[in-house]
Amino acid sequence: MKTGFLILRALIILLLAGNIFFAACTQEKSISAETPESKRKELLSKAAELTENRKFQKAEKLFQRLFSRKADYELFYYWAKLKIAENDISGAITKFRKASMLTRKPEIWLELLEFEAKTANEYFPNDYHKFLEFAKEKDKLKAKNFYRIWEQNNSN
Numbered sequence: 001m002k003t004g005f006l007i008l009r010a011l012i013i014l015l016l017a018g019n020i021f022f023a024a025c026t027q028e029k030s031i032s033a034e035t036p037e038s039k040r041k042e043l044l045s046k047a048a049e050l051t052e053n054r055k056f057q058k059a060e061k062l063f064q065r066l067f068s069r070k071a072d073y074e075l076f077y078y079w080a081k082l083k084i085a086e087n088d089i090s091g092a093i094t095k096f097r098k099a100s101m102l103t104r105k106p107e108i109w110l111e112l113l114e115f116e117a118k119t120a121n122e123y124f125p126n127d128y129h130k131f132l133e134f135a136k137e138k139d140k141l142k143a144k145n146f147y148r149i150w151e152q153n154n155s156n
Helices: 002-033 036-052 056-069 073-085 089-102 106-118 124-134 137-154
Strands: none
Touching (some): 036 056, 036 073, 073 089, 073 106, 106 124, 124 137
16 A cells, blocks of 8 residues: 555656646747747837827837837838827828838838828829839729829829
């Protein structure tokens, strides 16, 4: 009876030790999984959330902090969204333009063209023709609609 108890106790100790080791390994993996890129994505997401919650000054500071580390199209895209929320259309266009220089994603270019068209921005024709060089047909049709809007707003 005593032998069975000792074996059972030894198994419990081994299981506990295994669980502690497993937990330590899991924690180490989660720490090493937090790369600079994942941290940047997390901060970018936080800045977008601050924008949605209308905490514009905090979002602006976070975007500036992210910009000092690494500027990419996503940063400028979400920063443009902040500018729109602040009703700073000129600032939004500037950020969209910077984003468009770093990517060919049609959604970014189309938002740039939309805001340039609505404000009769002088750079619209240049950006429009650049976009047409690589855009797919369905996106070209959307861009042509913005061109019509730009023409109407420019004729006034």
